[in-house]
Amino acid sequence: MGIKGNRITLGVAGGIAAYKAAELVRLMVKRGFEVRVIMTTNATRFVTPITFQTLSQQWVRTDTFESHHPQRVEHVALAQETDIFAVAPATANILAKMAHGIADDMLSTFYLAYSGITIVAPAMNTQMYLHPATQENLRTLAERGVVVVDPQEGELACGETGPGRFPEPAYIMERIMDLAYEKDLEGKTFLVTAGPTREFFDAIRFVSNPSTGKMGFAIAREARMRGARVYLISGPTHLTPPWGVDFIPVTTAREMHERVTSLFPEVDVVIKAAAVADFSPVPLTKGVKLKKEGIGQLTLTLETNPDILAHLGREKKHQILVGFAAESRDLLQNAEKKLKEKGLDLIVVNEVSEGFAMDTNRVTILRKDGSIQSLPLLPKEDVAKAVLDEVIPLLNKRGSKDSLAY
Numbered sequence: 001m002g003i004k005g006n007r008i009t010l011g012v013a014g015g016i017a018a019y020k021a022a023e024l025v026r027l028m029v030k031r032g033f034e035v036r037v038i039m040t041t042n043a044t045r046f047v048t049p050i051t052f053q054t055l056s057q058q059w060v061r062t063d064t065f066e067s068h069h070p071q072r073v074e075h076v077a078l079a080q081e082t083d084i085f086a087v088a089p090a091t092a093n094i095l096a097k098m099a100h101g102i103a104d105d106m107l108s109t110f111y112l113a114y115s116g117i118t119i120v121a122p123a124m125n126t127q128m129y130l131h132p133a134t135q136e137n138l139r140t141l142a143e144r145g146v147v148v149v150d151p152q153e154g155e156l157a158c159g160e161t162g163p164g165r166f167p168e169p170a171y172i173m174e175r176i177m178d179l180a181y182e183k184d185l186e187g188k189t190f191l192v193t194a195g196p197t198r199e200f201f202d203a204i205r206f207v208s209n210p211s212t213g214k215m216g217f218a219i220a221r222e223a224r225m226r227g228a229r230v231y232l233i234s235g236p237t238h239l240t241p242p243w244g245v246d247f248i249p250v251t252t253a254r255e256m257h258e259r260v261t262s263l264f265p266e267v268d269v270v271i272k273a274a275a276v277a278d279f280s281p282v283p284l285t286k287g288v289k290l291k292k293e294g295i296g297q298l299t300l301t302l303e304t305n306p307d308i309l310a311h312l313g314r315e316k317k318h319q320i321l322v323g324f325a326a327e328s329r330d331l332l333q334n335a336e337k338k339l340k341e342k343g344l345d346l347i348v349v350n351e352v353s354e355g356f357a358m359d360t361n362r363v364t365i366l367r368k369d370g371s372i373q374s375l376p377l378l379p380k381e382d383v384a385k386a387v388l389d390e391v392i393p394l395l396n397k398r399g400s401k402d403s404l405a406y
C-alpha cells in the first residue's frame with residue numbers, strides 16, 4: 001500500500017514565496033515523486049527556471065507553445081501525465097484565473113486541461129488575500145474540490161503583518177502526501193504514543209531519557225496519511241505535530257497513563273513508541289526549586305511507574321497492541337519476553353544506540369506466532385510504514401472468531 005500516483009506537476013506563480021517552492025521540489029523528489037514544474041513569467045522574475053530544473057531533473061515549462069516533441073501539445077499531454085497538481089505559491093492572479101477559467105499562459109492553460117487532485121497554497125499581501133474577490137475565488141475553487149492550504153499569519157515580505165504568509169514547505173508536503181496516499185486505514189482509530197516522559201523531583205529538575213519523539217510522530221503521520229483517525233499522545237519534544245492528528249501533550253508517565261487509558265476503549269490500534277520512564281523520583285520539595293546550599297550529595301528515591309502497556313494488555317478486548325522495546329543486549333529474547341508478558345500482538349525492537357534521537361532506525365518486528373521480520377537501517381518514515389503494514393493483516397483478521405479469542 002502506498003501512494004496513488006507519483007507524478008506531481010507544481011505550478012509556481014509570481015510571488016516572493018517562489019523561492020520557497022525550491023525547497024518544496026526538493027522534498028517532493030526526496031519523497032520519491034517525479035516533479036514537473038510550470039512557472040509563470042512573473043515567477044521567473046523571482047527565481048530562474050534553472051533552479052527548479054536542477055532540483056527536479058526535468059525541463060521547466062514556462063511557455064504554452066514550447067514543446068520538446070513536435071507532436072506533443074504540452075499542456076494537454078502533461079495533464080494526462082499528472083497525478084497531483086499543486087500550485088505553490090498561488091498568487092491572487094492565478095487563483096482568479098483558475099476560478100474563472102482564464103487560460104492565457106502555460107499554468108492556467110494546464111489547469112483547464114487537467115481534472116485530477118488539485119491543491120493550492122495561497123501566499124500574498126494580507127489585503128490582497130482578504131479582498132472579497134480573492135476570498136470568493138478561493139471559495140469557488142474549494143467548492144470545485146480544490147484543496148486550499150490556508151496561509152499562515154505573520155510578518156510578510158511587504159512589511160505588513162497578517163494572513164498571507166507561505167506555510168513551511170514541509171507542511172505543504174504533508175498536505176500533498178495526505179492527498180497522494182491510498183486510504184487503507186480509513187475508519188480505523190489509532191492511538192500512538194511518542195517521546196520521553198519527565199519525572200520531576202523539584203519544581204524544575206527531572207529524570208528523563210533522550211527520546212525525541214521522531215519514531216512515534218512518524219507512525220502517527222503515516223497512520224493519518226493512510227486515512228486513520230489518530231490520537232498522538234506525546235511527552236515533551238521539539239517536533240510539530242503532524243497535520244490532522246489529535247495531539248495530546250503530556251509530561252509525566254502518570255499523565256500519559258491517564259490519557260492513554262481514557263482513550264483506550266474507543267481505539268482499534270495502540271502503538272506505544274514512547275520511552276516511558278519506568279521510575280519516578282519521590283519529590284524532594286513541594287513545587288519549589290531545591291536549594292543546593294548545604295547539600296553535598298543528593299539521594300533520590302525512585303518509585304516504579306505504572307506499566308501502561310502491560311495494563312492495556314490486561315484490559316484489551318478488540319484492540320491491537322503494538323509495543324516498542326529499546327534494548328542494549330539479547331534483543332530478541334528480551335523483546336519476546338515483553339511481547340508475552342504485556343499481552344501484545346507485535347513488538348518492534350531496536351537497539352538503544354540505534355533507536356534514540358536519530359532520523360533512522362534499525363528494527364526487528366516480532367509477531368505473536370513467533371515469526372520475525374528484520375529490517376535494515378531505514379529512515380523512521382519507512383520503519384513507520386513497515387510497522388503499519390504489519391498491523392493491516394491483524395486488523396483484517398480481527399473480524400474473525402479466531403482472532404477475537406485472545
Ligand code: PMT
Nearest residue numbers: 211212213214215272275307308309324325326355356357
Ligand atoms: O523518540 P525517538 O528519538 O525517535 O526514539 C525512538 C525510541 C528509541 C524511543 C523508540 O523506537 C522506542 O524504542 N520506544 C520504546 C522505548 C521503551 O521505553 O522501551 P521499553 O523496552 O522500556 O518499553 C517497552 C514498551 O512498554 C514500550 O512500548 C513502552 O512505551 C512501554 N512502556 C514502558 C514503560 C512503562 N512504564 N509503560 C509503558 O507503556
